[in-house]
Amino acid sequence: xxxxxxxxxxxxxxxxxxxxxxxxxxxxxxxxxxxxxxxxxxxxxxxxxxxxxxxxxxxxxxxxxxxxxxxxxxxxxxxxxxxxxxxxxxxxxxxxxxxxxxxxxxxxxxxxxxxxxxxxxxxxxxxxxxxxxxxxxxxxxxxxxxxxxxxxxxxxxxxxxxxxxxxxxxxxxxxxxxxxxxxxxxxxxxxxxxxxxxxxxxxxxxxxxxxxxxxxxxxxxxxxxxxx
Amino acid sequence: xxxxxxxxxxxxxxxxxxxxxxxxxxxxxxxxxxxxxxxxxxxxxxxxxxxxxxxxxxxxxxxxxxxxxxxxxxxxxxxxxxxxxxxxxxxxxxxxxxxxxxxxxxxxxxxxxxxxxxxxxxxxxxxxxxxxxxxxxxxxxxxxxxxxxxxxxxxxxxxxxxxxxxxxxxxxxxxxxxxxxxxxxxxxxxxxxxxxxxxxxxxxxxxxxxxxxxxxxxxxxxxxxxxxxxxxxxxxxxxxxxxxxxxxxxxxxxxxxxxxxxx
Amino acid sequence: xxxxxxxxxxxxxxxxxxxxxxxxxxxxxxxxxxxxxxxxxxxxxxxxxxxxxxxxxxxxxxxxxxxxxxxxxxxxxxxxxxxxxxxxxxxxxxxxxxxxxxxxxxxxxxxxxxxxxxxxxxxxxxxxxxxxxxxxxxxxxxxxxxxxxxxxxxxxxxxxxxxxxxxxxxxxxxxxxxxxxxxxxxxxxxxxxxxxxxxxxxxxxxxxxxxxxxxxxxxxxxxxxxxxxxxxxxxxxxxxxxxxxxxxxxxxxxxxxxxxx
Numbered sequence: 001x002x003x004x005x006x007x008x009x010x011x012x013x014x015x016x017x018x019x020x021x022x023x024x025x026x027x028x029x030x031x032x033x034x035x036x037x038x039x040x041x042x043x044x045x046x047x048x049x050x051x052x053x054x055x056x057x058x059x060x061x062x063x064x065x066x067x068x069x070x071x072x073x074x075x076x077x078x079x080x081x082x083x084x085x086x087x088x089x090x091x092x093x094x095x096x097x098x099x100x101x102x103x104x105x106x107x108x109x110x111x112x113x114x115x116x117x118x119x120x121x122x123x124x125x126x127x128x129x130x131x132x133x134x135x136x137x138x139x140x141x142x143x144x145x146x147x148x149x150x151x152x153x154x155x156x157x158x159x160x161x162x163x164x165x166x167x168x169x170x171x172x173x174x175x176x177x178x179x180x181x182x183x184x185x186x187x188x189x190x191x192x193x194x195x196x197x198x199x200x201x202x203x204x205x206x207x208x209x210x211x212x213x214x215x216x217x218x219x220x221x222x223x224x225x226x227x228x
Numbered sequence: 229x230x231x232x233x234x235x236x237x238x239x240x241x242x243x244x245x246x247x248x249x250x251x252x253x254x255x256x257x258x259x260x261x262x263x264x265x266x267x268x269x270x271x272x273x274x275x276x277x278x279x280x281x282x283x284x285x286x287x288x289x290x291x292x293x294x295x296x297x298x299x300x301x302x303x304x305x306x307x308x309x310x311x312x313x314x315x316x317x318x319x320x321x322x323x324x325x326x327x328x329x330x331x332x333x334x335x336x337x338x339x340x341x342x343x344x345x346x347x348x349x350x351x352x353x354x355x356x357x358x359x360x361x362x363x364x365x366x367x368x369x370x371x372x373x374x375x376x377x378x379x380x381x382x383x384x385x386x387x388x389x390x391x392x393x394x395x396x397x398x399x400x401x402x403x404x405x406x407x408x409x410x411x412x413x414x415x416x417x418x419x420x421x422x423x424x425x426x427x428x429x430x431x432x433x434x435x436x437x438x439x440x441x442x443x444x445x446x447x448x449x450x451x452x453x454x455x456x457x458x459x460x461x462x463x464x465x466x467x468x469x470x471x472x473x474x475x476x477x478x479x480x481x482x483x484x485x486x487x488x489x490x491x
Numbered sequence: 492x493x494x495x496x497x498x499x500x501x502x503x504x505x506x507x508x509x510x511x512x513x514x515x516x517x518x519x520x521x522x523x524x525x526x527x528x529x530x531x532x533x534x535x536x537x538x539x540x541x542x543x544x545x546x547x548x549x550x551x552x553x554x555x556x557x558x559x560x561x562x563x564x565x566x567x568x569x570x571x572x573x574x575x576x577x578x579x580x581x582x583x584x585x586x587x588x589x590x591x592x593x594x595x596x597x598x599x600x601x602x603x604x605x606x607x608x609x610x611x612x613x614x615x616x617x618x619x620x621x622x623x624x625x626x627x628x629x630x631x632x633x634x635x636x637x638x639x640x641x642x643x644x645x646x647x648x649x650x651x652x653x654x655x656x657x658x659x660x661x662x663x664x665x666x667x668x669x670x671x672x673x674x675x676x677x678x679x680x681x682x683x684x685x686x687x688x689x690x691x692x693x694x695x696x697x698x699x700x701x702x703x704x705x706x707x708x709x710x711x712x713x714x715x716x717x718x719x720x721x722x723x724x725x726x727x728x729x730x731x732x733x734x735x736x737x738x739x740x741x742x743x744x745x746x747x748x749x750x751x752x
Binding site for chain 3 (some may be wrong): 003015033072075076077078079080083085087088091093171172173174176183184185186189190192193194195196
């Protein structure tokens, strides 16, 4: 116990650095995947048959393969197959490659959630907009969008909390997120070796972070509770 | 001149021939009731008139102008449909109010959006919106729901929602207001308040087409009744005549189902 | 987990073979490194070979030697922490230029990369709980124990060769954790690492290491066909002869293990 107390400041700092990386990846993934998901969603609902087919196959591939393999392919494929290691070996390159993989993966999941949300809105809303002389885009933005947002908040909150934990997959391409930082003390880092507790301690970070998100999503749901 | 003239409308969905050679006309200030069993094509006819469906052939004229000729207007753009359908207002069986807007906002939304296209909108934004709000409030007063103007649809009863939907349709000042079974989704005790509102519109000589199952109401309020069966107009004429003394066998059969309901 | 990674590896490799073929006739590896202006060294946090000082700079016997080698090539050195499982992927994907991290020269390693001459001795040792350590001082006596080993490590190879069943885990430190947690009786890990990780004054005070299963040697791995191998061999020879290698070794307490070049 006394050992933990002396180790704590060093471990805490290292875990914070790792968590910052986790948080960065989390935020960038959301910023990229939320709009990209809408583009993919529109593609998968497009009236242009080839576009629709290509989008559907793409979504199938991304959702049908593990994110871990996607990370490996995105990061290593350019150097292995094209002899052009675009990402470089440094931390920044690894972070960029991880961001790209996560954005694409989550955009595909989001697109399906959006599609469910859009399709769950009764056709009567469209017709009411039409007979009132509203344009398609007015009907979408002024009438359907908020209804859709309300419908997708619960599944999105699920997906976003999964994302918090999925970020740990990025250490397969040696992105030094929080679990990596915790594991470092097992084999030895900064004079501390064989310390098991930092790895388990990372769980507290995840727990607090997902707790905050749960509260935020509950607030959002409540905010949208004024209509049904 | 007739305000509305429908000529030789035909409509099929795949193999199903829903409308066959439908023609009728109506005068300014008239109320026309369309009756018939479900599947007779009356709702489809109303949807064709409102550009929610495109007929396979036939023409629609308003005040003598052809607004739809199925032979040439096969692929109307959304903008063209939008301009032409504004002659009509539509009240749906299931109300289709916008759930995230209050009663007043439901009534004013479309008109406010349309006002944005006005050239003087930017300069007089506030005044224009205030004016539209005043119009909306007046409409709500007419249907007796001014006190509920800030209620959301889910806070209103079905009958109240349908009355708001009527006000919403009236806000765009259509030439002809169409009702698609306006009371069919309501509990029986709530139909009265909606019918009362429609009746008051008839008294003000609003031009209306009402698809309905309320025979007594059709007889008392409508000037003209059209009975449809299997996609054709079987009988059409003065409402008292058609409902009290039908000439056609099919009309008699249809109406006999309603005689026990205290018409 | 492990299987998944290998599946991915196979998939990536297969793709790379299809796509590669044509693009082999590029500049030599040393030219490639010089053009980049840096030698990217793949490492893990592994005292006393590669670890961070208080300022966050990479030091250690391997790190210092790698920096000196880069210097001799006239390029900067860049250390990158990698996932040890993916070291071959990292090399072939050109995200690193060499693996220089107390890497045991096993047959697997030698077949997947081109390696330098050995520069340091090591052994795989058995880690057990201190309270039972005196029962397990011979190779014979450990044969009935359950082992945890790092997947793909020299320790796994030794234990398997003895006909002992073992559980592969992700890294050596996980193997030690298995022993501490009692989920395995013993772990087979590098002697240098065991010296740093277990025993008095470490996080695993109630563990110790006993018998050596083998003796083995450390080397540096490069991409197949790299001309940097001979450049490094020349550099090792020169630095052994002028005494700088021993001086560096003494700094990190590994002088007893250094191999004459």
